[in-house]
Amino acid sequence: MSKNEIPYKIYLSENELPTSWYNVRADMKNKPAPLLNPATHEPLKFDDLRPIFCDELIKQELNDTDAYIPIPKEILEFYKMYRPAPLVRAYCLEKKLGTPAKIYYKFEGNNTSGSHKLNSAIAQAYYAKQQGLKGVTTETGAGQWGTALSMACSYVGLDCQVYMVKCSYEQKPFRREVIRTYGAQITPSPSDTTEVGRKILQEFPGTTGSLGCAISEAVEAATKQEGYRYVLGSVLNQVLLHQTVIGLETMTAMDKYGIKPDVIIGCAGGGSNLGGLISPFMGRKLRGEADYQFIAVEPASCPSLTRGKFVYDFCDTGHVCPLAKMYTLGSEFIPSANHAGGLRYHGMSAILSQLYDDKLMEARSVVQTDVFKAAQEFARVEGILPAPESSHAIKVAIDEALKCKETGEEKTILFGLTGTGYFDMYAYKAYNDGTMGDYIPTDEDIAKGLAGVPRFPGNEF
Numbered sequence: 001m002s003k004n005e006i007p008y009k010i011y012l013s014e015n016e017l018p019t020s021w022y023n024v025r026a027d028m029k030n031k032p033a034p035l036l037n038p039a040t041h042e043p044l045k046f047d048d049l050r051p052i053f054c055d056e057l058i059k060q061e062l063n064d065t066d067a068y069i070p071i072p073k074e075i076l077e078f079y080k081m082y083r084p085a086p087l088v089r090a091y092c093l094e095k096k097l098g099t100p101a102k103i104y105y106k107f108e109g110n111n112t113s114g115s116h117k118l119n120s121a122i123a124q125a126y127y128a129k130q131q132g133l134k135g136v137t138t139e140t141g142a143g144q145w146g147t148a149l150s151m152a153c154s155y156v157g158l159d160c161q162v163y164m165v166k167c168s169y170e171q172k173p174f175r176r177e178v179i180r181t182y183g184a185q186i187t188p189s190p191s192d193t194t195e196v197g198r199k200i201l202q203e204f205p206g207t208t209g210s211l212g213c214a215i216s217e218a219v220e221a222a223t224k225q226e227g228y229r230y231v232l233g234s235v236l237n238q239v240l241l242h243q244t245v246i247g248l249e250t251m252t253a254m255d256k257y258g259i260k261p262d263v264i265i266g267c268a269g270g271g272s273n274l275g276g277l278i279s280p281f282m283g284r285k286l287r288g289e290a291d292y293q294f295i296a297v298e299p300a301s302c303p304s305l306t307r308g309k310f311v312y313d314f315c316d317t318g319h320v321c322p323l324a325k326m327y328t329l330g331s332e333f334i335p336s337a338n339h340a341g342g343l344r345y346h347g348m349s350a351i352l353s354q355l356y357d358d359k360l361m362e363a364r365s366v367v368q369t370d371v372f373k374a375a376q377e378f379a380r381v382e383g384i385l386p387a388p389e390s391s392h393a394i395k396v397a398i399d400e401a402l403k404c405k406e407t408g409e410e411k412t413i414l415f416g417l418t419g420t421g422y423f424d425m426y427a428y429k430a431y432n433d434g435t436m437g438d439y440i441p442t443d444e445d446i447a448k449g450l451a452g453v454p455r456f457p458g459n460e461f
């Protein structure tokens with residue numbers, strides 16, 4: 001197919017939207033390990049999880065067998081407000097780089113939350129409402145998840161309480177106001193509104209908080225209020241499942257134009273956008289129908305896949321959550337304070353961890369000044385001001401395209417552009433001012449984090 005036949009932006013029509021999510025676990029030979037009770041180390045069953053999560057979402061969390069899970073009509077209606085998302089051919093970036101590679105990106109920043117998070121937020125809010133609950137609690141780091149969830153909750157008519165990591169709460173006052181505009185209550189974490197928050201404040205006075213700590217507070221808040229449940233914007237199997245709309249749309253669009261990606265790249269924080277983008281393609285690879293190279297990109301300052309261990313670990317700092325088997329840096333690992341690029345979670349999705357351990361996916365870590373350089377280069381030619389998180393994927397897509405320039409290979413590169421960076425201007429400012437530094441944890445720092453991983457029979461490392 002000649003270049004001119006492929007438009008800059010491939011938009012599917014509404015009736016080409018996927019009507020089911022794809023559950024890659026059904027095609028995985030080695031299933032992700034089950035969540036464990038932190039006290040007994042027994043696998044958690046449906047009833048164990050009911051005090052924390054909504055019933056329907058627990059079923060999705062535990063479902064390793066159904067390949068397709070229908071998307072309820074009401075969620076599809078909501079998706080239609082901002083989906084299908086465009087698949088863009090980065091002609092201008094290709095030209096600027098002088099590469100023979102073809103570069104595509106799937107753009108998830110076309111909604112007010114500014115990221116892909118809304119794809120799961122609406123599903124979680126919908127199931128909570130269906131169950132007759134009053135509200136949900138959650139944590140937010142950079143703020144995109146809190147925004148997405150507040151949007152979804154106001155749409156379905158559900159109370160929403162957000163614990164926002166204190167340093168983000170202070171650094172991103174406008175993010176906070178967007179969340180309040182959608183009617184959610186927002187509390188900087190750690191706070192004195194929960195037992196675990198008070199304990200953390202006492203132990204670490206002056207702490208600016210972490211995701212792991214905000215999760216502990218949100219879980220406690222959910223279990224202590226009648227009619228409330230906790231929801232999470234990444235990491236969990238159910239979240240990856242909802243995010244497969246990204247990959248399914250991309251696959252439909254590419255198949256329609258006869259495009260086959262050779263390399264598929266995504267940034268990885270807790271793994272939901274990457275898992276969502278690659279799942280349908282990974283399914284083809286697992287079933288032996290096609291082959292692709294998958295690359296997860298993480299910050300060098302929070303390198304869970306590239307330097308962590310694949311073991312059971314706590315999901316949160318307060319240790320109130322189940323144990324998950326994942327690549328982890330330890331629940332007490334906190335990335336350097338000067339780290340500005342997001343993707344700060346200490347662990348990684350159990351599904352992606354298993355795929356990585358099975359060598360079905362690669363991982364790379366990149367330093368933040370390189371990430372912002374790539375962001376700037378991309379913004380100047382493609383127009384979109386990318387989120388720092390997304391720019392990790394841009395950086396590696398550019399690296400791969402430049403490799404093609406050397407070898408003359410005409411590879412097709414696909415990456416996930418997860419969102420926009422309008423609320424990250426302090427980070428851009430630091431880069432533009434030349435004051436941004438890179439911090440790579442020493443082996444000692446990594447060992448210190450890993451020392452907090454629980455050891456029990458079967459979990460030695």
Ligand SMILES: *Cc1c(COP(=O)(O)O)cnc(C)c1O
Pocket residue numbers: 114115116117144145233234235267268269270271272273274343387389390418419420
């Ligand atoms: C939350 C977020 C990420 C990282 O989360 P994953 O679960 O790893 O996808 C990446 N990009 C943006 C814009 C985000 O908001």
